[in-house]
Amino acid sequence: NIYPRPKVNFTFSSLCEDVNTIFSGQVTTYGYPVSKWSWDFADPTSGPKNTSALQNPVHLFGNGGTYPVRLIVENNKGCTDTLVKNVIINPSPVTDFSFSLACKDDTVQFKDLTTLPAGTTNAGNYWSFGNGTSTLLNPTHVFPASVKYTVMHSVTASNGCKDTMIKSIDVHASPTARFANSTSCESGPTLFTDQSFIPTGTVTAWQWTFENTG
Numbered sequence: 001n002i003y004p005r006p007k008v009n010f011t012f013s014s015l016c017e018d019v020n021t022i023f024s025g026q027v028t029t030y031g032y033p034v035s036k037w038s039w040d041f042a043d044p045t046s047g048p049k050n051t052s053a054l055q056n057p058v059h060l061f062g063n064g065g066t067y068p069v070r071l072i073v074e075n076n077k078g079c080t081d082t083l084v085k086n087v088i089i090n091p092s093p094v095t096d097f098s099f100s101l102a103c104k105d106d107t108v109q110f111k112d113l114t115t116l117p118a119g120t121t122n123a124g125n126y127w128s129f130g131n132g133t134s135t136l137l138n139p140t141h142v143f144p145a146s147v148k149y150t151v152m153h154s155v156t157a158s159n160g161c162k163d164t165m166i167k168s169i170d171v172h173a174s175p176t177a178r179f180a181n182s183t184s185c186e187s188g189p190t191l192f193t194d195q196s197f198i199p200t201g202t203v204t205a206w207q208w209t210f211e212n213t214g
Helices: 044-050
Strands: 007-013 020-028 034-040 058-060 065-075 080-089 097-099 107-112 122-128 140-142 148-157 162-170 179-181 192-194
Touching: 007 065, 007 080, 020 034, 020 065, 020 080, 044 058, 097 148, 097 162, 107 122, 107 148
Parallel strands: none
Antiparallel strands: 007 020, 020 058, 034 065, 065 080, 097 107, 107 140, 122 148, 148 162, 179 192
């Protein structure tokens, strides 16, 4: 008997490095069911994950580039069909950021330090501070408590790929300024005594201003 070959096709979603690409195998069986699916993702650096026997596998490409992905299907009569499609994986940005000294109730400056893929631009920013959000490139933020906050910064490049960086920020308590002074007499010395305090740490600098008006 002469048996028909299956007719294979497949689709895929997500075209960014370090993001799972979902493949969907499709086949016209002509009445003879598929007995074997054989995928080759042309990604040898992924080791044993470079192949799959599933109909709808998931693969993670760790680098941008063009991958000639191959799918072979075999029906229950031993007839096969092969399809190769070039899967283009776009490079993702590498997100990073810095921030100024963080003190309770003071303005903290955040600075984007993301490295964008060649030929792309910054297409979107999202910041989460634990008590608020921002979509600015280099935002400022005020933290209301002297605790540890988790800050997330996500950057989307113009090729549609994105990356996220998460950092913990210790927000320090601000000192409370206090002082006492001795009894003052005209033309006589006045002794000023600092009584400032801070819940944690120590006071390291002082600045006095004397408004002598006459």
